[in-house]
Amino acid sequence: MxxxxxxxxxxxxxxxxxxxxxxxxxxxxxxxxxxxxxxxxxxxxxxxxxxxxxxxxxxxxxxxxxxxxxxxxxxxxxxxxxxxxxxxxxxxxxxxxxxxxxxxxxxxxxxxxxxxxxxxxxxxxxxxxxxxxxxxxxxxxxxxxxxxxxxxxxxxxxxxxxxxxxxxxxxxxxxxxxxxxxxxxxxxxxxxxxxxxxxxxxxxxxxxxxxxxxxxxxxxxxxxxxxxxxxxxxxGGSPFVNRTAEEAGLLPVMTLRAQIIAINNVETGGTIGYGATHRCEQYTRVGIVSIGYADGYPRSAKNGTPVLVNSKHGPRRAGLLGRVSMDTIAIDLTGIDTVKLGDEVVLWGDGLPADEVAHYADTISYELFCKVTKRVEFVYTDE
Missing domain, CATH: 3.20.20.10 (Alanine racemase)
Structure with missing residues (x-):
């Protein structure tokens, strides 16, 4: 569960x-x-x-x-x-x-x-x-x-x-x-x-x-x-075109997280999501994550947009598969065998710069931050 x-x-x-x-x-x-x-x-x-x-x-x-x-x-x-x-x-x-x-x-x-x-x-x-x-x-x-x-x-x-x-x-x-x-x-x-x-x-x-x-x-x-x-x-965002926030000495303030709510095994030739825009060239383990464009995740994010999966053996990078839906995204879990239902996925923030995600979505991290919607729960820490 x-x-x-x-x-x-x-x-x-x-x-x-x-x-x-x-x-x-x-x-x-x-x-x-x-x-x-x-x-x-x-x-x-x-x-x-x-x-x-x-x-x-x-x-x-x-x-x-x-x-x-x-x-x-x-x-x-x-x-x-x-x-x-x-x-x-x-x-x-x-x-x-x-x-x-x-x-x-x-x-x-x-x-x-x-x-x-x-x-x-x-x-x-x-x-x-x-x-x-x-x-x-x-x-x-x-x-x-x-x-x-x-x-x-x-x-x-x-x-x-x-x-x-x-x-x-x-x-x-x-x-x-x-x-x-x-x-x-x-x-x-x-x-x-x-x-x-x-x-x-x-x-x-x-x-x-x-x-x-x-x-x-x-x-x-x-x-x-x-x-x-x-x-x-x-x-914590970089104000520069080609310099990371870390290089500018800045720390991320917002970390956006969601959960893996389903894991599917898709055979070679199977497609992912609306429009069948991604076709699997090999057997693919697909994770469905509980966030979509209604939450502010950019619909313009391309195949391969990075996420960070926090599994049993620590954070591992994975890539977006197919189109962003209203409530979910699909990610490639192939080779990350320790992932299970309920595992946390970082969309941007701690360990994954928002600027990098913005680059894949043809936007800027300013827009990513401003478009997070009220469906997302905000938690404030000061320690």
């Missing part, structure tokens, strides 16, 4: 999260840290991650999220740390939420700037706390052009109780091999530094700045400035 453990379980190692965070201080000892916990902490569970960060008694400059809904979720948890709203406010109601709940908006468009300016002119206030002025240094996603950023920073800086931070985001800092990517990153850094100097000249004072996310923190020290924004590296 199979034991009563969950059919699919994601174990979140909060101790690993904290160790990954400590790497930020190693690389950026002079910078203030803004942990990024958007998108449900990259799929890891924002409530538990935020409370774990709070329990560290480490003073963060802010916690970064993408939406006002995410920001207010933190406030209902009793998190009083300033919150950086990466996507900025969309309307007056969201702006009011920011001003009333110590949420620091990113100003990436002129309509946001005009709304803040109007507020400052009509309210009996000399400032709105801290705001972040986003410069489009080349990614062409969110951000002001150079002239707009110069104007917005200068106008907001004139309000004595408004703290202004210049920020931008690097598009290709994760690629350390492509010469074109390296050159593009250099151009973005140069554009940012040039604007920062222009602002310093016009305001006659120092400019607070933030450019580095995970890749910048680990490999581009010239981008560290006053604030750094670690995101993916906190969760």
């Amino acid at each position: 199979i034991d009563s453990s969950p059919r699919a379980c994601a174990t979140i190692d909060l101790r690993a999260l904290k160790k990954n965070l400590s790497q930020v201080s190693v690389h950026c000892p002079e910078s203030q840290i803004v942990p990024v916990i958007k998108a449900n902490a990259y799929g890891h569970g924002v409530e538990q991650v935020a409370l774990a960060l709070k329990a560290m008694h480490k003073k963060f400059a802010a916690l970064a999220v993408a939406s006002t809904e995410e920001a207010m979720q933190l406030r209902t948890l009793g998190i009083n740390t300033p919150i950086l709203l990466l996507s900025g406010f969309r309307n007056r109601a969201e702006m009011d939420l920011c001003l009333n709940h110590k949420i620091e908006p990113v100003i990436h468009s002129m309509y946001q700037f005009e709304a803040i300016e109007k507020y400052l002119q009509t309210e009996i206030l000399s400032g709105v706390g801290r705001v972040w002025v986003k410069f489009n240094s080349g990614m062409n996603r969110l951000g002001l052009d150079k002239e707009q950023a110069l104007q917005v920073y200068g106008d907001l800086h004139r309000h004595p109780e408004t703290e202004v931070v210049l920020m931008s985001h690097l598009a290709s800092a994760d690629d350390l091999d492509s010469q074109s990517a390296i050159e593009f990153t250099k151009r973005q850094i140069a554009e940012f530094d040039s604007l920062k100097q222009q602002i310093a000249n016009s305001t006659q004072g120092p400019v607070q700045a933030s450019l580095a996310a995970s890749a910048g923190i680990l490999e581009h020290p010239q981008t560290h400035h006053q604030f750094v924004r670690p995101g993916f590296m906190l969760y």
Whole structure:
């Protein structure tokens, strides 16, 4: 019989999260840290991650999220740390939420700037706390052009109780091999530094700045400035195209596990799964594992995508066979004779990098983490 453990379980190692965070201080000892916990902490569970960060008694400059809904979720948890709203406010109601709940908006468009300016002119206030002025240094996603950023920073800086931070985001800092990517990153850094100097000249004072996310923190020290924004590296994923998390000194935080619920013997010529896409070229021992695309395992995973089978004699690698189904996958157990019903299978995490699985599925490990669904039981450890 199979034991009563969950059919699919994601174990979140909060101790690993904290160790990954400590790497930020190693690389950026002079910078203030803004942990990024958007998108449900990259799929890891924002409530538990935020409370774990709070329990560290480490003073963060802010916690970064993408939406006002995410920001207010933190406030209902009793998190009083300033919150950086990466996507900025969309309307007056969201702006009011920011001003009333110590949420620091990113100003990436002129309509946001005009709304803040109007507020400052009509309210009996000399400032709105801290705001972040986003410069489009080349990614062409969110951000002001150079002239707009110069104007917005200068106008907001004139309000004595408004703290202004210049920020931008690097598009290709994760690629350390492509010469074109390296050159593009250099151009973005140069554009940012040039604007920062222009602002310093016009305001006659120092400019607070933030450019580095995970890749910048680990490999581009010239981008560290006053604030750094670690995101993916906190969760143990490699922010680099061709470098593993282990090589970057990071520990996996999420380990996704399921169970073997059936073992079938398939003769030569037999096929596996929907569409009969895999035909066995030899006698094959097939394990059926209790996880599928409804749990967040990628349907795009190819034949041979690795899993780790924890059998009687320790972990052994096996490969995916055929298509991923809604509730199950099939794996090749040929030659792993000690496997039995109920044995644990690691889909990614401890012993099997998510980046490797993502490669087989033509995606990135960011997406793997974010797509784990509510059907999967989450268990948090901190020891």
